[in-house]
Amino acid sequence: MTVRVPAKVNVQLAVGGARPDGFHDLANVFLAVSLYDEVTATPAAALTVTCEGPDADKVPLDRTNLAARAAELLAARHGIAPDVHLHIAKDIPVAGGMAGGSADGAGALLACDALWGLDSSREELLEICAELGSDVPFSLVGGAALGVGRGERLTELPVGGAFHWVFAVADGGLSTPAVYGEFDRLNEGMTVPGPVASPVLLDALRTGDATALAGALANDLQPAALSLRPSLAATLAAGTDAGALAALVSGSGPTTAFLVKDAESAESVAAALVASGTCRTARVATSPAAGATLLG
Ligand SMILES: C[C@@](CO)(OP(=O)(O)O)[C@H](O)COP(=O)(O)OP(=O)(O)OC[C@H]1O[C@@H](n2ccc(N)nc2=O)[C@H](O)[C@@H]1O
């Protein structure tokens, strides 16, 4: 069973203060984009994971892999052994703020559910997703959604048209907990307001208005990501100089996202980013993209 799962960009990431459990309350507006991992589940004598793709060497193949954890959680719920081989064809940048690990968790869950004939309800799958990680429910759902709580409680959002993006992939990753930790450090002694989704941004998504969306993009983790990786400022500037409508760090980074007006502009901004030498590579994508999809 093969499942295709999209990456995401956070078009708004409003972050509240640290909670007693160490997480942060969010108003997290997710948008799925057309970069995909594929997870294939085949019967096996034991739980094993393999991975192929340009970043495959950065992906753990033990039980810490989110795909393996998904298979274990699903099997445990049904009192069966998680005997499955999971193969990940990875195209989503690793540790890049694009939720690649979350995508593989959601993909493995759907693939194992189909392979084992469990026919779990959407609610059951979403519950397991939330246990796997804050971003995993969105990887299952795709499209666009507002995530509240730690980002796992989703309300799907209407999107009125296609948006075009360029993603500049940085050398190396950034650790999500480290970026949240830097957010706390930068906000020490200040009152962090409760996170609220922007009505202007939700309206821009609903109407498919790229210019309005460009004006409303916001990521509260961006100062923290830039503090840990100052070189990202040059990447952001290179994309806007090349004609992007707007630029921001994708989630916890270090991937940077550039909203552009059309497919042609995407190609020229991607070429300019690569030529600038401020990123490892640039990828072109569109949104919204469908959530985890069983290909068969
Ligand atoms: C920042 C975001 C934006 O969508 O994603 P990335 O850009 O890293 O992909 C998410 O909030 C990341 O979600 P995810 O990567 O699933 O995080 P989890 O596994 O649930 O948590 C990892 C760690 O991140 C921090 N964390 C995560 C979510 C949240 N609302 N508050 C937090 O403080 C905590 O330190 C937690 O221990």
Ligand SMILES: Nc1ncnc2c1ncn2[C@@H]1O[C@H](COP(=O)(O)OP(=O)(O)O)[C@@H](O)[C@H]1O
């Ligand atoms: N299937 C997976 N793919 C990628 N990384 C994974 C996976 N499972 C666990 N990880 C771990 O999660 C970390 C974060 O990876 P990823 O989800 O790609 O980034 P981000 O959280 O920035 O979106 C990686 O550094 C890796 O150690």
